[in-house]
Amino acid sequence: MKKQQIIWNSLYKEGLTWKKNSKIDQDIRNKSVLELGVGNGKTLKAILNKNPKQVVAIDISKEAINSIKFRKKNLSLITKDFLKFNTKDKFDMVFSHYFLNNFEEKERKEAVRRIKLLLNKNGIILFEDFMVGDLRHKGAEIEENTIEKQNGIICHFFTKNEIEKLFEGMGVESNEKIFNPVRGNKSVRRKIIKAKITKL
Ligand SMILES: C[S@@+](CC[C@H](N)C(=O)[O-])C[C@H]1O[C@@H](n2cnc3c(N)ncnc32)[C@H](O)[C@@H]1O
Numbered sequence: 001m002k003k004q005q006i007i008w009n010s011l012y013k014e015g016l017t018w019k020k021n022s023k024i025d026q027d028i029r030n031k032s033v034l035e036l037g038v039g040n041g042k043t044l045k046a047i048l049n050k051n052p053k054q055v056v057a058i059d060i061s062k063e064a065i066n067s068i069k070f071r072k073k074n075l076s077l078i079t080k081d082f083l084k085f086n087t088k089d090k091f092d093m094v095f096s097h098y099f100l101n102n103f104e105e106k107e108r109k110e111a112v113r114r115i116k117l118l119l120n121k122n123g124i125i126l127f128e129d130f131m132v133g134d135l136r137h138k139g140a141e142i143e144e145n146t147i148e149k150q151n152g153i154i155c156h157f158f159t160k161n162e163i164e165k166l167f168e169g170m171g172v173e174s175n176e177k178i179f180n181p182v183r184g185n186k187s188v189r190r191k192i193i194k195a196k197i198t199k200l
Pocket of ligand 1: 001004008018022036037038039040041042043044058059060061064080081082083097098099102
């Protein structure tokens with residue numbers, strides 16, 4: 001993951017930000033929340049607005065964490081590779097928004113194994129990520145449905161079946177969304193998948 005960390009750091013140093021507001025429908029009042037791959041805090045802002053009890057937000061990039069300018073008593077910001085993150089805490093909710101696409105298959109499975117271990121009984125994972133056929137799904141594949149972008153960043157594109165398999169034994173409600181890109185070529189589509197995954 002070292003190479004990915006170096007690239008993410010340089011992207012954030014150059015001013016990378018995620019802008020489109022995140023919308024959270026789930027009630028997270030008084031819940032303990034873990035956010036994976038917090039980036040510049042776009043989804044984190046929406047999480048904090050919904051009055052959770054406690055939030056731990058983690059990112060492999062120090063530059064990303066440093067770009068988050070707000071602090072709260074109930075918020076811990078941690079610079080760490082999630083695959084090396086150890087804690088005794090368990091969480092009611094884990095947010096994985098555009099996070100699991102950053103891994104090749106072996107690491108992706110390991111990340112999912114770790115997420116499951118961090119969930120409280122009846123805990124929920126709120127997953128959102130790219131789908132196969134999304135407009136970014138182009139370029140040489142290094143694994144099935146996984147590309148290395150020109151800048152060296154790994155990006156995987158999910159299918160519905162894959163999400164069900166990764167989270168087998170859990171309650172998976174998924175929802176595919178296809179829409180026009182905000183900018184650029186309207187003949188290609190954005191394809192994303194959202195899922196609410198419950199520990200049974
Ligand atoms: C697309 S951004 C996520 C945006 C953010 N979740 C949001 O909703 O605004 C992906 C983030 O995952 C982080 N990341 C990639 N690999 C990671 C890892 N192994 N551990 C922790 N964070 C990682 C990157 O540094 C990057 O900030």
